[in-house]
Amino acid sequence: MARYDEIGVGYTLGRRTDSRWLAPVLAALGSAASVLDVGSGTGSYEPPSRRVVAVEPSAEMIRQRAPEAAPVVRAVAEALPFASGTFDAALAVLTVHHWGDWRGGLTELRRVSGRQVVLAYDTALHNDFWLVREYVPEVAVLESSRPSAPEIADFLGAASVVPLPVPWDFTDGVFPAYWRRPEAYLDPAVRRSCSALAQTAPAAVSRGMARLAADLESGRWHEEHRELLELPEWDAGFRLIVA
Known part of the structure; x- marks a missing residue:
């Protein structure tokens, strides 16, 4: 859609497939030989070795798809x-x-x-992320308006809901990907890859980033979040729903 035609520029620079999420996605697809990848974007998690058709409404996202990506139809879910x-x-x-x-x-x-395989997230857990809670609380308004993983699972009558923790060195720059690497959020390119930040008022994001920069310089962030620095992964609310 027009939203991603605007905020999706340079998307592939920050959003790269991480095998630690691809593996459970492939397992959830089971023996499915033909797969429709809806809202496929640039094709990050399209399963290999299967007949895949992608659906994507954004011309900008389609433009960034690799030549070897699945054939794509411009349509909406x-x-x-x-x-x-x-x-x-x-x-x-x-x-x-x-x-x-x-x-x-x-x-x-x-x-x-x-079969339906949906990767979504619990919006309440996203809103408890330190970046939202302490620096850009305005993001919570947007997140609270979005469907949450439990709602999606209930609607689909899910057979299983599997948590997908975020490794500390995650390569797919989803919004909470840098939970243990806070300096990354000071990079405008990183923020552009996170729709929650890209769709929040720039003034609110700028204020939050200024506070974060100050807390990183003073050591306050590391002192208050030192327990995170020992964790190899963290549950940000991502859930793999299978129905």
């Missing part, structure tokens, strides 16, 4: 241009919160596929 039961599985990775009608989109996933 709420109106998938495929017959019922076309695919063995439908995949939706960190996209449902961007849909205008998330229930309508999930209904479409169920219509065109026998």
Whole structure:
């Protein structure tokens, strides 16, 4: 959509596939030979060695897809241009919160596929992230308006919901990816790759980043969050939902 035509510029620089999330996604797809990847973006988590068709509404995201990526159809989740039961599985990775009608989109996933694999997040846990709680609380307003993983799981009648912790050295720059590397958020390119920050008022983000920079320089952040520095991974609320 127009939103990602604007904020998706340079998306592939910050958002790179991490094998530690790809592996459970592939396991969740099971034996599905044909997969519809809805809201596929640049194709980060498209499964190899399967017949994949991608759906993506943003021309900017489609432009950044690699030549070897799956064929892509420009469409929206709420109106998938495929017959019922076309695919063995439908995949939706960190996209449902961007849909205008998330229930309508999930209904479409169920219509065109026998299995649905959705990677989403618990918005309450995202809002408890230190960056939101202490530096950019305005993000909580946006997150609270988005569908949360428990709602999505309930709507789909999920067979399983698996937590996906965020490793400290995660390569996919999702919003909480740098929970143990706070200096990264001072980089405008990192912030542009996080829709929660890219869609929050620039003045609010700038104020938060100024406070964070000051706390990093004084050592206050490291003192108050020293328990995080010992953790190899952290639960930011990401959930792999299978129905």
